[in-house]
Structure formats: structure tokens, C-alpha cells
Amino acid sequence: MDVVTLGTGSPIPDANRAGAATLVRAAGTTLLFDCGRGVVMRLAGAGVLPPMIDRQFLTHLHSDHITDFNDVVTTRWVMSPVENPLPVTGPPGTAAFVDRTLAMLADDVRYRLDHHADLTWGPSCSTTEAADGVAWEHDGVRVLAAPTDHRPVAPTVGYRVEAEGKVVAIAGDTVPCEGLDRICEGADVYVQTVCRPDLVRTVPSPRFQDILDYHSSCEDAGKVAARGGVKTLVLTHPVPPPAPGTEDEWVAQAAAHFDGEIVLAHDLWSITL
Ligand SMILES: [Zn+2]
Numbered sequence: 001m002d003v004v005t006l007g008t009g010s011p012i013p014d015a016n017r018a019g020a021a022t023l024v025r026a027a028g029t030t031l032l033f034d035c036g037r038g039v040v041m042r043l044a045g046a047g048v049l050p051p052m053i054d055r056q057f058l059t060h061l062h063s064d065h066i067t068d069f070n071d072v073v074t075t076r077w078v079m080s081p082v083e084n085p086l087p088v089t090g091p092p093g094t095a096a097f098v099d100r101t102l103a104m105l106a107d108d109v110r111y112r113l114d115h116h117a118d119l120t121w122g123p124s125c126s127t128t129e130a131a132d133g134v135a136w137e138h139d140g141v142r143v144l145a146a147p148t149d150h151r152p153v154a155p156t157v158g159y160r161v162e163a164e165g166k167v168v169a170i171a172g173d174t175v176p177c178e179g180l181d182r183i184c185e186g187a188d189v190y191v192q193t194v195c196r197p198d199l200v201r202t203v204p205s206p207r208f209q210d211i212l213d214y215h216s217s218c219e220d221a222g223k224v225a226a227r228g229g230v231k232t233l234v235l236t237h238p239v240p241p242p243a244p245g246t247e248d249e250w251v252a253q254a255a256a257h258f259d260g261e262i263v264l265a266h267d268l269w270s271i272t273l
């Protein structure tokens with residue numbers, strides 16, 4: 001089982017951090033969690049092309065986590081020699097989002113169908129919605145969903161991937177909550193999007209300050225990891241983007257509350273379990 005932080009950025013543009021996306025490969029299964037800015041490029045960097053994805057999971061429908069969903073759909077479609085619907089699982093509202101995305105692609109779909117004689121089908125997805133409980137189970141891989149707290153953004157979910165006797169928790173954007181504790185319980189790896197309140201508070205922008213009330217800080221992530229007995233805490237989606245040389249500060253804030261391994265992820269960072 002391996003975990004690759006494909007994109008570790010946030011909405012703030014960063015030349016070195018693509019948008020939120022994490023890859024989990026387990027028991028021959030390739031699972032993609034979120035699909036932010038540049039995800040198809042980072043998938044290529046991990047040796048994965050969109051037709052190879054067994055399921056796309058979404059934690060929530062904030063733009064920085066889904067903005068390149070259309071690229072995953074289109075590239076899977078044009079690269080597949082036979083019809084190959086993309087399986088998608090996300091919180092309630094995902095099916096409508098998927099339908100709107102497919103509608104948005106109508107012009108491109110028409111161009112390609114008109115041009116390629118061997119292409120006689122459009123892109124498609126098979127979508128399921130998950131709120132709490134088993135979200136997907138297949139060939140020794142089980143994915144559980146639990147509600148998280150990113151209000152006023154709702155509904156949002158975190159995922160717990162269980163395979164090969166290992167557990168990976170993919171939290172998405174959330175503050176600590178009961179659902180988050182459940183997916184993290186005993187996890188080998190816990191991937192958490194984080195912000196630094198001490199830095200955010202120095203920026204005199206009300207809109208920027210707003211992010212503090214619905215994101216985990218590094219300290220929050222450390223506390224959740226400690227409570228769950230997690231082995232490795234992976235900090236991702238850092239807001240604001242860390243200045244070069246300050247990575248240790250992010251880790252230290254989490255380490256004040258958690259004794260396990262802590263990593264501030266960069267794009268294409270990976271761990272094998
Ligand atoms: Zn969000």
C-alpha cells in the first residue's frame with residue numbers, strides 16, 4: 001500500500017504546489033482523493049494515467065479540491081480505447097456536481113465525437129454518494145466515510161482506507177470532530193490539510209482571516225493524531241504556502257502535541273506501508 005501526496009497546495013497559487021489531491025494504491029487498486037489544480041500532471045508524475053484510476057473520491061466540493069475533475073474525466077475518456085466510465089464517490093451533492101461538469105464539457109465532447117470515427121461514446125461517470133459508513137469495498141480494499149466539520153461548507157467527508165492490514169486516513173478540510181477521530185483511529189498514515197493561524201493573523205485581510213474558523217491548525221492535527229494513536233501525520237495543503245526554510249516550524253507546531261512521525265508534504269511525496 002502506498003500513499004502519494006500528488007498536490008499539496010491550497011487556493012493560493014504556488015508554482016511548486018498543485019491543488020489538493022492524494023493517491024492511494026492498495027491491493028492492486030488505484031484510488032484518487034480530490035482532484036485540485038494540476039492533478040493530471042501530478043498523476044503522470046506518479047506513473048498513473050486517468051484511465052487507470054479505479055475510483056475518484058471527493059472530500060467536498062470546494063473548488064481547490066475539484067477544479068481539475070473535468071480534466072480527469074476528459075483525459076480518461078479520450079485515452080480509453082473502450083467505454084470506461086469513471087467511478088466517483090463523494091458527499092451528498094456530488095452526483096449533481098458530476099452532471100454539471102459533464103454538461104460543461106458538451107462542446108468538447110461534440111468536437112471529438114465529430115472528429116474521431118472510432119469514438120462513439122461520450123465521457124461518463126458512475127457516481128455514488130457517501131455520508132457515513134462504508135463508502136466502497138472491493139477486492140480486499142474497504143473505504144469508510146465519516147462526516148467532517150468544515151462549516152459553513154457542508155456536507156464534507158473524510159475517508160479511511162483499510163487494506164493489506166494497514167489504514168490510511170484522508171481528512172480533507174475540517175476542524176477536529178468526532179467523525180475525524182473515527183477515521184483516524186489507529187491509522188498508519190493520517191493526511192490532514194492545515195493552516196498556520198499565527199501567520200494568517202498577520203495578513204490584514206478579512207477574507208483571509210475567515211479561513212481560520214474551518215481549517216485545522218498544525219496543532220489541531222497533532223492533537224487528533226495523538227488521540228487516534230496514529231503512526232505518521234502528513235501535513236498538506238499548508239495555508240499560507242510555507243516560505244522556503246520554514247518547513248520545520250510547521251512540523252514543530254504539530255510535534256508539540258504528537259510524538260509520532262510528522263511530515264510537511266510536498267508534491268509527489270510518498271510513503272510505502
Ligand atoms: Zn475546503
Ligand SMILES: [Zn+2]
Binds near residue numbers: 011020062173193
Ligand atoms: Zn481546501
